Amino acid sequence: MNRLYTIVRAYPTLLRIGLAEAIAYRAEFIVWMLTTTLPLIMLVVFAAAAREAPIGRFGQADFAAYYLATLIVRQMTGAWVVWELTMEIRQGTLPLKLLRPLHPLIAYSAENLAAIPMRAAIAVPIAVVMLIFTGRAHFTHDPLQLFTFLVALCGAWLLQFAFMSIIGTLGMYIESALAVFDLWMGLFAVLSGYLVPLELFPHWVQKVANVLPFRYMLGFPVELLTGGLTRGGALRQLGLQWAWAGAALLGARALWRAGTRRYEAYGG
Amino acid sequence: MIEVDRLIKQYKVHRREAGLGATLRSLVRRRYETVTAVDDLSFAIGPGERVGFLGPNGAGKTTTLKILSGLLWPTAGAVRVGGHIPQRREVEFLKSITLVMGQKQQLLWDLPPVETFALNRAIYDLPKASFEQTVAELVDLLGLAGLVNRPTRQLSLGERMKCELVAALLHRPRVLFLDEPTIGLDVSMQVTIREFIRTYNERFGATVLLTSHYMDDVVALCPRVIVIDKGRLTYEGDLRELVHRVRPHKQVVIKLARPVAREQLAAIGQVAAHADGQATLQIPQQTLNAAVSRALSELPVVDLSVEDPPIEDVMRELFAHPTQRPPS
Numbered sequence: 001m002n003r004l005y006t007i008v009r010a011y012p013t014l015l016r017i018g019l020a021e022a023i024a025y026r027a028e029f030i031v032w033m034l035t036t037t038l039p040l041i042m043l044v045v046f047a048a049a050a051r052e053a054p055i056g057r058f059g060q061a062d063f064a065a066y067y068l069a070t071l072i073v074r075q076m077t078g079a080w081v082v083w084e085l086t087m088e089i090r091q092g093t094l095p096l097k098l099l100r101p102l103h104p105l106i107a108y109s110a111e112n113l114a115a116i117p118m119r120a121a122i123a124v125p126i127a128v129v130m131l132i133f134t135g136r137a138h139f140t141h142d143p144l145q146l147f148t149f150l151v152a153l154c155g156a157w158l159l160q161f162a163f164m165s166i167i168g169t170l171g172m173y174i175e176s177a178l179a180v181f182d183l184w185m186g187l188f189a190v191l192s193g194y195l196v197p198l199e200l201f202p203h204w205v206q207k208v209a210n211v212l213p214f215r216y217m218l219g220f221p222v223e224l225l226t227g228g229l230t231r232g233g234a235l236r237q238l239g240l241q242w243a244w245a246g247a248a249l250l251g252a253r254a255l256w257r258a259g260t261r262r263y264e265a266y267g268g
Numbered sequence: 269m270i271e272v273d274r275l276i277k278q279y280k281v282h283r284r285e286a287g288l289g290a291t292l293r294s295l296v297r298r299r300y301e302t303v304t305a306v307d308d309l310s311f312a313i314g315p316g317e318r319v320g321f322l323g324p325n326g327a328g329k330t331t332t333l334k335i336l337s338g339l340l341w342p343t344a345g346a347v348r349v350g351g352h353i354p355q356r357r358e359v360e361f362l363k364s365i366t367l368v369m370g371q372k373q374q375l376l377w378d379l380p381p382v383e384t385f386a387l388n389r390a391i392y393d394l395p396k397a398s399f400e401q402t403v404a405e406l407v408d409l410l411g412l413a414g415l416v417n418r419p420t421r422q423l424s425l426g427e428r429m430k431c432e433l434v435a436a437l438l439h440r441p442r443v444l445f446l447d448e449p450t451i452g453l454d455v456s457m458q459v460t461i462r463e464f465i466r467t468y469n470e471r472f473g474a475t476v477l478l479t480s481h482y483m484d485d486v487v488a489l490c491p492r493v494i495v496i497d498k499g500r501l502t503y504e505g506d507l508r509e510l511v512h513r514v515r516p517h518k519q520v521v522i523k524l525a526r527p528v529a530r531e532q533l534a535a536i537g538q539v540a541a542h543a544d545g546q547a548t549l550q551i552p553q554q555t556l557n558a559a560v561s562r563a564l565s566e567l568p569v570v571d572l573s574v575e576d577p578p579i580e581d582v583m584r585e586l587f588a589h590p591t592q593r594p595p596s
Contacts, residue, residue, distance in 0.1 A: 003359065006393050013390035017376070017383050024378035024419075095339045096374040101362040102391045261341055 007106055014107060018114025029115065033122050036074055042195060043067035056200050062226075065138035066197055068130040069222045074194070075123040077157040077217065079112040081105075085168030086177050089263070098260065105165050105256060112161060140227035148234045152221040155241040159217045162248035169252065172259035193219025199228070213248065216241035269443060269475045270313040270336065275345035277306040277331050277499075305331040307499035309345070315442075318469055318476040320490030320507065324587040328499035329479045333445045336477070337367045349443055363392060366441040370448035373432050381416045381423075381431035385438060392439040399438065406434040410464055426457035433461070437468065444468070446478045450485055462488045483579040497587065507579075514586050515577040517550040520560065525568035536563050550577075 022029055046063040049055060058066065085108065088094040097104040131139075140146060167184060171177035189195050191205075192214040198206050209215045220237055223229050229237070283299045284290050306328040313319050323329050334340040335347055338354030338361065347354055352361035375384045389399045407413055410430040420428060429449065437444075446465065450458040462485055469476050480486055486493060486507065493510060495503040503510050520537065527544045537549035537559050551559045556574065563569060 006359075009393060010390035013386060017379070017387050020379055020383060021376060093372055095334065095337075095367070096369075096372060098339055098357075099337060099362060099365070099367055100388075100391050101359040107391075 007102065010102060011106075011110060014110030015114045018111040019117060021111065022115040022118050026118070029118055030122070033075065033078070033119060036071065036078070038189075038194070039067040039070040039074065046196075056197075058197065058200070061134050061138055065130065065134045065226050066222060068126055068134070069139075069225045070194060070218065071126055072123045072130075073153065073156065073218055073221045073225070075119045075126075076116065076153055077160050077221075078115075078119060079157070079161045079164050081108045081112055081161060082164035082168040082178070082181050084108060084111075085165065086171040089168075089171040089177075094263070103256075105252065108165070109161060113157075138227070139225060142227075142231065144231055145224055145227070145229070145234055148238055149221055149224040152216075152224055152238055152241060155238070155245050156217045156221050158245040159213055159241065159248055162245060162252050163213065163217075165252040166248065166255055169255045169259050172263040188214050188217065191215060192217055193222060210237075213244045216244055269315040269317070269350055270311075270477065271346075271348045272309055272311050272332070272336070273346045275306050275309045275332070275335065275347060276304065276343045277328070277335060277340065278343045279303045279305055305499050306335070306342075306496075309496065309499065309501055311494050311501065311504055313475055313477060315475055316469065316473045317492065318466070318478070318490050320486035320493040321477055321479045321496070322486065322493055322583065323479075323496040323502075327496050329496065330447055331499075332496070333367065333447055333477070333479065337365055337445050338362070339367075363439055364441055365443045365445065366436040366439070367445040368432060368436045368447065368449050370429070370451035373428065374435055375420045375428060375431055377420050380419055381435065384420075384431075384435045385416070388435055388438050394439060402438055402440065403434065406437060409467060410434065410460070426453050426460075429453060429457070429461065430464075433464065440472060442472070442474050444474055444476045444478075446476065446480075448480055449478070450480060450482055458482060458485065459488075465489060483583060487579055495586065502586070508576075510586075511576055511579060511582050512553075514582045517552055517577065518556055519575045519577055520549045520551050520556075520563065521573045521575060522547050522549065522563060522567065522569055523571040525570050528567055532567070536566070 043063060046055070046058070046067070047060045050058060050060050050063055054062070085094075088097070094104070097107060100107070140149070163184070164181075167177055167181045169177075170180055174180075191198075191209045191212055193209075198209050198215060198219050201209070209219070216237070220241060224234055279302070280300050281303050282294075283301045284294045309328070309332065321329050321332070331340065335342050336349055336354055338357045341355050350361065350364050352358060352364070354361060354365075375381055376387070385399075385403055388394075389396075394402075407416060410433065412427070412430055412434065415423060415427055416431060416434075420431070423431065433449070444465070449465070450461050453461065465476060465478070466489060468474060476489070478485065478489060490507060492505065493503070493507045494501065495510070503513075517538070519540065523546055524544075528547070530539060530542055533539050533542060533547050533549060537551040537555075539547060540550050541548040549559070549563075560572065560574070563572065
């Protein structure tokens with residue numbers, strides 16, 4: 001309880017300093033965010049493909065709404081803890097964080113979250129463009145679904161962060177944690193709906209995607225925003241998303257605890 | 269304050285020969301070997317002591333410091349620091365220690381040091397008033413006024429090290445593990461850091477365990493040293509006593525009015541150096557008085573001084589000839 005109280009007291013300062021760091025690295029940060037252009041490429045490809053006739057239920061405007069929503073969700077749920085963690089493990093700077101009376105994953109979470117205002121500066125104009133060009137018809141008007149979307153966005157961020165932490169922590173066990181992350185990103189690109197809306201996959205792929213965590217990191221909030229889910233379905237899936245997030249966070253904690261026992265900092 | 273009892277730390281390391289064949293073989297079959305970094309090490313350090321932790325590269329100093337600070341788990345043996353078992357990393361323990369590594373830094377690179385201080389204040393949950401007082405005190409002691417608001421990347425190495433010390437000491441730790449805190453610094457900066465460490469130790473009664481390859485650090489700061497080699501304790505005790513045991517000779521430096529034959533000097537003592545106007549003799553302690561009298565009467569002495577051998581030479585000799593190690 002005492003620890004939780006310390007975290008709650010420390011967190012605003014961690015966020016403030018995280019934001020100051022994001023601002024200090026603003027040019028690099030913006031360039032990095034702008035590299036998330038895959039949804040725009042996919043938008044161009046599918047908009048061209050759907051010029052004559054819709055693909056499934058997706059016409060050109062549906063694709064535009066879907067991929068712009070994808071871009072927003074991706075921006076707002078981005079994290080980089082896997083790179084930071086693997087780098088600190090390899091360079092032997094992690095010990096300095098381990099010596100502090102605050103779990104390093106809590107500190108990383110604040111750094112990653114603190115960049116959200118910078119990310120919003122990119123995502124909000126996209127949202128405005130989206131509304132102007134695709135019209136409101138392609139987005140949900142249901143206040144409950146909109147609220148669910150906001151909660152799902154938080155869940156998606158937590159899932160991203162927890163799985164990145166798990167893979168980053170693998171760096172304490174193996175040298176190729178980033179290769180594992182590449183593999184993970186390959187699965188994510190397909191099974192989250194990042195490349196192609198999951199609705200366009202065969203039914204069995206959709207079934208598989210529904211039970212894996214990838215969809216809840218991206219496709220689920222995108223479908224909520226674009227009105228692709230019923231109220232009941234949305235709430236059920238929200239429960240599943242948060243269950244995944246809880247499990248992933250517990251997994252990250254357990255893996256971390258075991259990892260620090262065997263972590264033998266490089267050098268020295 | 270620090271108790272180490274029969275500590276052993278072993279690492280499993282991947283072993284591979286050079287060359288393409290070895291690379292391909294390592295894909296199928298990886299060979300590991302066990303390296304013993306710390307081998308049955310025992311020592312104790314009392315509250316407020318300043319102890320030098322010496323040994324050649326790879327002797328196991330940093331590994332021991334990492335075990336003492338809770339970063340590594342011992343393979344065997346027991347360690348206690350301030351009554352805590354470091355590996356449990358309890359909050360109270362973490363708040364009572366600090367580890368400063370001269371080659372690694374915690375300062376946020378693109379932000380001024382004051383931001384790192386603020387971050388540590390939040391992490392260590394320090395009350396604002398005492399935090400501000402500590403910062404003011406440490407900044408004053410280290411002469412950092414005006415520098416802590418500049419981005420870290422714009423500070424010199426020495427300035428960064430000073431700020432690093434402030435960041436590491438804000439929570440007023442009772443135990444300081446200092447791993448090469450003066451590495452790469454110029455002589456005057458080394459002196460400043462040394463004086464600061466001594467002042468901190470005296471003012472707060474903190475226990476200091478220091479590793480350094482600069483013997484001046486050790487001589488200036490540590491009345492007592494612990495020497496390890498290949499993970500084993502080779503000496504524990506007074507630094508001057510160690511010097512005396514390894515080099516039971518004094519150095520007699522003589523300035524001469526005119527050149528003297530080497531044989532004439534050798535008759536008085538072992539000649540360590542000999543040039544036209546100067547000679548250095550090594551004389552056993554027991555015969556020092558007689559040798560000095562003889563030199564003054566037989567040689568054209570302009571000036572004569574008796575010195576302890578340089579501590580660097582003592583250490584070099586100690587590490588280079590392990591068979592000559594003094595008994596602990």
